[in-house]
Amino acid sequence: QIDSARLWGSIHETAQFGGTAKGGVRRLTLSSEDKQVRDWFRKACEDAGLEVHTDALGSQFGLRKGRDMSKLPVGIGSHLDTQPTGGKYDGILGTLGALEVIRTLNDAGIETEAPICVVNWTNEEGSRFAPAMMASAAYVGDFTTDDILSRKDIDGTTVSQALDSIGYRGDKPVGFQKLGCFVELHIEQGPILEAESKTIGVVDSGQGVLWYDGKISGFESHAGSTPMPLRRDALATLSEIVLAMEAIAKKHGPKAVGTIGEAVIANPSRNVIPGEIAFTMDCRSADGAIMDALDRDLRAAIAEIAARRKVEVKIDLVWRKPPTHFDPKLIAAVENAAKTLGYSSRRITSGAGHDACNLNTVMPAAMVFVPCKDGISHNELEDATQPDCAAGTNVLMHTVLAIAGV
Amino acid sequence: QIDSARLWGSIHETAQFGGTAKGGVRRLTLSSEDKQVRDWFRKACEDAGLEVHTDALGSQFGLRKGRDMSKLPVGIGSHLDTQPTGGKYDGILGTLGALEVIRTLNDAGIETEAPICVVNWTNEEGSRFAPAMMASAAYVGDFTTDDILSRKDIDGTTVSQALDSIGYRGDKPVGFQKLGCFVELHIEQGPILEAESKTIGVVDSGQGVLWYDGKISGFESHAGSTPMPLRRDALATLSEIVLAMEAIAKKHGPKAVGTIGEAVIANPSRNVIPGEIAFTMDCRSADGAIMDALDRDLRAAIAEIAARRKVEVKIDLVWRKPPTHFDPKLIAAVENAAKTLGYSSRRITSGAGHDACNLNTVMPAAMVFVPCKDGISHNELEDATQPDCAAGTNVLMHTVLAIAGV
Numbered sequence: 001q002i003d004s005a006r007l008w009g010s011i012h013e014t015a016q017f018g019g020t021a022k023g024g025v026r027r028l029t030l031s032s033e034d035k036q037v038r039d040w041f042r043k044a045c046e047d048a049g050l051e052v053h054t055d056a057l058g059s060q061f062g063l064r065k066g067r068d069m070s071k072l073p074v075g076i077g078s079h080l081d082t083q084p085t086g087g088k089y090d091g092i093l094g095t096l097g098a099l100e101v102i103r104t105l106n107d108a109g110i111e112t113e114a115p116i117c118v119v120n121w122t123n124e125e126g127s128r129f130a131p132a133m134m135a136s137a138a139y140v141g142d143f144t145t146d147d148i149l150s151r152k153d154i155d156g157t158t159v160s161q162a163l164d165s166i167g168y169r170g171d172k173p174v175g176f177q178k179l180g181c182f183v184e185l186h187i188e189q190g191p192i193l194e195a196e197s198k199t200i201g202v203v204d205s206g207q208g209v210l211w212y213d214g215k216i217s218g219f220e221s222h223a224g225s226t227p228m229p230l231r232r233d234a235l236a237t238l239s240e241i242v243l244a245m246e247a248i249a250k251k252h253g254p255k256a257v258g259t260i261g262e263a264v265i266a267n268p269s270r271n272v273i274p275g276e277i278a279f280t281m282d283c284r285s286a287d288g289a290i291m292d293a294l295d296r297d298l299r300a301a302i303a304e305i306a307a308r309r310k311v312e313v314k315i316d317l318v319w320r321k322p323p324t325h326f327d328p329k330l331i332a333a334v335e336n337a338a339k340t341l342g343y344s345s346r347r348i349t350s351g352a353g354h355d356a357c358n359l360n361t362v363m364p365a366a367m368v369f370v371p372c373k374d375g376i377s378h379n380e381l382e383d384a385t386q387p388d389c390a391a392g393t394n395v396l397m398h399t400v401l402a403i404a405g406v
Numbered sequence: 407q408i409d410s411a412r413l414w415g416s417i418h419e420t421a422q423f424g425g426t427a428k429g430g431v432r433r434l435t436l437s438s439e440d441k442q443v444r445d446w447f448r449k450a451c452e453d454a455g456l457e458v459h460t461d462a463l464g465s466q467f468g469l470r471k472g473r474d475m476s477k478l479p480v481g482i483g484s485h486l487d488t489q490p491t492g493g494k495y496d497g498i499l500g501t502l503g504a505l506e507v508i509r510t511l512n513d514a515g516i517e518t519e520a521p522i523c524v525v526n527w528t529n530e531e532g533s534r535f536a537p538a539m540m541a542s543a544a545y546v547g548d549f550t551t552d553d554i555l556s557r558k559d560i561d562g563t564t565v566s567q568a569l570d571s572i573g574y575r576g577d578k579p580v581g582f583q584k585l586g587c588f589v590e591l592h593i594e595q596g597p598i599l600e601a602e603s604k605t606i607g608v609v610d611s612g613q614g615v616l617w618y619d620g621k622i623s624g625f626e627s628h629a630g631s632t633p634m635p636l637r638r639d640a641l642a643t644l645s646e647i648v649l650a651m652e653a654i655a656k657k658h659g660p661k662a663v664g665t666i667g668e669a670v671i672a673n674p675s676r677n678v679i680p681g682e683i684a685f686t687m688d689c690r691s692a693d694g695a696i697m698d699a700l701d702r703d704l705r706a707a708i709a710e711i712a713a714r715r716k717v718e719v720k721i722d723l724v725w726r727k728p729p730t731h732f733d734p735k736l737i738a739a740v741e742n743a744a745k746t747l748g749y750s751s752r753r754i755t756s757g758a759g760h761d762a763c764n765l766n767t768v769m770p771a772a773m774v775f776v777p778c779k780d781g782i783s784h785n786e787l788e789d790a791t792q793p794d795c796a797a798g799t800n801v802l803m804h805t806v807l808a809i810a811g812v
């Protein structure tokens with residue numbers, strides 16, 4: 001059994017780095033707050049006897065030796081970055097839970113056959129730089145390191161510049177640390193486990209993701225003197241797109257979601273009809289065929305709206321992550337650990353994307369979910385209980401022991 | 407006849423102050439660009455022999471003596487501030503046209519019975535500070551000077567601070583310069599004169615304006631893991647409001663317009679459902695009863711949308727300007743001047759608000775419109791022809807001569 005109080009203490013101690021008045025965390029990737037938590041994490045890993053290295057995209061790897069160093073390490077961990085108004089648990093539980101597993105094994109004097117590697121992946125959230133799960137995507141070869149280094153945030157700062165500004169461009173190439181498999185603990189970020197009073201979610205699959213950048217070019221003109229029928233209003237166009245996206249997602253019932261999270265009017269003024277809007281779209285489904293349908297329906301709806309309103313709408317698909325099907329043997333290991341420990345559990349699909357979804361494309365991967373209050377995440381009010389966090393960490397530890405061998 | 411080339415030269419010379427790559431002007435009120443054009447204007451007025459004073463809100467008054475100084479001056483002018491992406495003519499034609507009238511009278515050695523006062527009103531546009539036509543509103547007593555001085559822009563800078571920062575807080579109290587009447591020349595900012603090939607619009611009325619500040623409070627949550635039916639999406643709510651406002655305005659045919667020009671998502675992120683949006687609304691009609699209907703319908707629609715989406719929407723009416731009915735004698739004077747000069751004309755309603763609309767509440771006022779290309783205004787592509795601008799200035803001059811007496 002892990003040390004529940006120590007885990008809880010770590011979570012709340014690090015929540016100060018970017019902590020907000022509402023009890024959440026604002027710790028955008030590669031920000032000064034992110035540097036603070038990285039420094040804390042590096043020291044904690046070193047204190048736990050791990051050999052810590054940082055790769056060229058800033059991901060941190062802490063290695064615990066195994067008896068058989070010819071075996072590839074069992075990877076565990078998650079991320080420490082947050083949304084602009086994020087919570088204390090999203091990613092953090094998985095990273096500090098992994099650290100807690102190491103601390104517990106140390107205290108108990110348990111040596112494993114295969115090594116164990118604790119990982120903090122850079123920019124899982126995808127708020128500051130797109131795509132989300134950027135560093136693990138480069139790790140599995142979906143993008144080159146140089147491509148990722150050149151990605152820009154809204155102020156034009158590149159990943160490369162941001163890494164240097166906090167001193168976290170590591171000396172190891174991306175992929176330097178080979179892993180044999182990866183297990184990630186996370187809060188569910190949805191309402192299912194809580195609603196069904198299950199302690200553990202055995203994640204068997206994950207939704208695919210479509211991310212688009214959009215731009216509407218209408219025509220700026222006077223709010224008072226431009227007759228309604230002559231308008232080419234970029235905001236009215238966006239409004240129809242938002243509602244079309246909502247209707248398209250709803251058509252597929254619980255099997256799809258669609259969101260417009262960002263929309264910025266260029267040179268806004270009270271008495272000017274908006275002429276230009278930049279926006280982003282996020283569509284998801286666990287079913288590849290539904291993802292294709294979402295893409296098709298969305299493009300058709302947008303084309304119709306744009307033509308009718310005599311406005312130009314450009315849509316760029318900037319990221320397509322197919323649905324994830326986790327490794328059956330690892331899923332069974334997680335399920336077995338939950339059962340052995342006496343926790344209630346159910347199989348579950350992840351609504352959110354995770355680094356484990358990327359890793360699963362090149363190695364066996366799996367995930368452990370624990371409930372979060374009202375299913376709320378990406379919100380400062382995100383909450384989870386200490387016993388649930390401890391339960392998830394225990395399941396993570398027992399899964400790792402089963403895979404790594406004692 | 408005024409000097410068309412000189413007028414055209416002044417318009418294009420001052421267009422450099424805040425001139426944009428697309429041929430427009432970005433000269434927000436009380437900005438450094440506004441200081442530049444004010445300095446230019448003061449010098450030009452002084453060079454034309456006017457006695458120039460600035461009031462406590464930065465409005466500039468240039469007085470040309472009349473034979474009978476017991477008579478109140480005939481006020482002419484407009485404004486030199488622009489929208490963030492504005493044009494070269496909106497307000498500028500009326501201000502520099504007034505200057506051109508003075509220069510022409512000087513050249514011809516014409517003395518008038520009543521004095522003439524050229525005015526550049528502060529913040530007509532209302533983009534940086536609300537309401538629009540702020541200085542003329544204070545002039546007629548709709549707001550106190552202190553109230554206006556405390557208004558803030560989006561960065562929290564007050565009118566008072568902005569005046570000091572460019573050295574344009576004048577030493578004269580608002581209202582120091584009494585006027586007997588006011589005539590304003592302006593581009594139409596709408597498509598009617600051009601469509602009907604009329605050179606002069608004799609403005610007999612102006613639309614009333616309703617300005618609202620709005621705020622939507624939904625709930626931030628994860629774009630991937632939050633089921634569609636559980637969302638309280640602030641952007642989807644705004645989208646319905648935008649389309650409802652459009653439908654409500656259209657219901658009244660050409661007699662109403664409605665616009666949402668500003669909308670800002672708080673802490674936006676691609677994979678976060680928007681939780682909070684601040685926005686503004688602008689509704690207009692020349693008919694007071696329709697204005698009341700717009701307000702009522704809009705509030706009802708918003709209440710229904712908010713309740714259905716379980717989202718809070720707050721609406722504050724921050725400005726209500728009733729419809730304007732200009733002075734019949736002055737309207738006739740404008741119409742007569744156009745006829746005498748042989749220009750085609752028609753009566754017209756102003757879609758936009760103007761300082762003349764404020765002045766009309768305490769003194770006789772009127773306006774002269776000239777066509778603008780495709781009815782486009784509040785856009786960098788705003789355009790007008792040199793002959794039309796000259797024609798309008800000639801009508802302004804002849805109207806002034808008729809009122810002031812030669």
Ligand SMILES: NC(=O)NCCC(=O)O
Binds near residue numbers: 132189351353
């Ligand atoms: N787990 C999580 O919130 N990931 C962020 C990436 C996404 O799914 O949008």
Ligand SMILES: NC(=O)NCCC(=O)O
Binds near residue numbers: 222538757
């Ligand atoms: N004339 C003009 O564009 N005024 C700005 C104020 C308004 O009507 O919105």
